Amino acid sequence: AKQFRVHHFAQAREKGSKITALTAYDAVTARIFDDAGIDVLLVGDSIGNVMHGHDSTLPVTVEDLIPPARAVARAAGRAFVVVDMPFGSYESGPEQALGTAVRFMKETGVAAVKLEGGARVAGQIRAITQAGIPVIGHLGYTPQSIHALGGPRVQGRDSAADELRADLAAVAEAGACAVVLEMVPAPLAGELTTASPIPTIGIGAGHGCDGQILVWTDMAGMSAWAPRFARRFGEVGTALREAAQDYAGAVRSGDFPGDEHSFQK
Ligand code: KIV
Ligand code: NA
DSSP states (O other): OOOTHHHHHHHHHHHHHOOEEEEEOSHHHHHHHHHTOSSEEETTTTHHTTTOOSSSSOOOOOOHHHHHHHHHHHOSSSSSSEEEEEESTTTTOOHHHHHHHHHHHHHHHHHHEEBBBSSHHHHHHHHHHTTTTOOOEEEEEEEGHHHHTTSSOOOOTTTHHHHHHHHHHHHTTTTTEEEEEEEEOOHHHHHHHOOOOSOOEESSSSTSEEEEEEEEETTTSSSOOOEEEEEEEEHHHHHHHHHHHHHHOOOHHOOSSSSGOOOOO
């Protein structure tokens, strides 16, 4: 199938076809999601929580993200691959942000970068997009600000809605090709989407967004806990544990390997 490219975000929205996105952190899952027809694969800094055992995304570095970004970019055929700009790699200003984005583009083969924040990072988004690098914004609950926001909490309630509106306008004006809305009340996310010049991709933001993203391990049911906004579309964790148990049982009983898995000469 035809590659999903930067103009397909706006095109999907015009056609009214939802944009589908998942995180991916390695080649084996990226290949599966690409085969499944997922439009966008995000090498998210959620790798810190999901794969590296941290309790936030704050410790994740550019060096942590380069190998997985390379692996996902190599494995993807059709999907648009995006890497997160990690905490500390863009806040200082447009120059730092551009340096980080250029490094990702040179060293990984991804098609775009994503960064968190609204008006406060508009200069960064502008510098990166003006260098010819697509940028995706991220508003609402932004996990890199977990301590300032008092934990994973719904954003944009009451008077905070105006700030969210202004942030979305700033991100779009700065040149972002799409924006993630995380943990925003569904009616507000719908209203923001209608008013937005660029497509919105929701996570915990209701069905009114132009697309949806989930952390793949939440989507697939890999762990006992997942956020309330994630639906388990599979029980892959259980399936994997059972496969490992069956394997161990077959080894212990002598049932594996059989003749068909052995070389006779
Ligand atoms: O890092 C991540 O997984 C994300 C998505 C949840 C949007 O930023
Ligand atoms: Na992220």
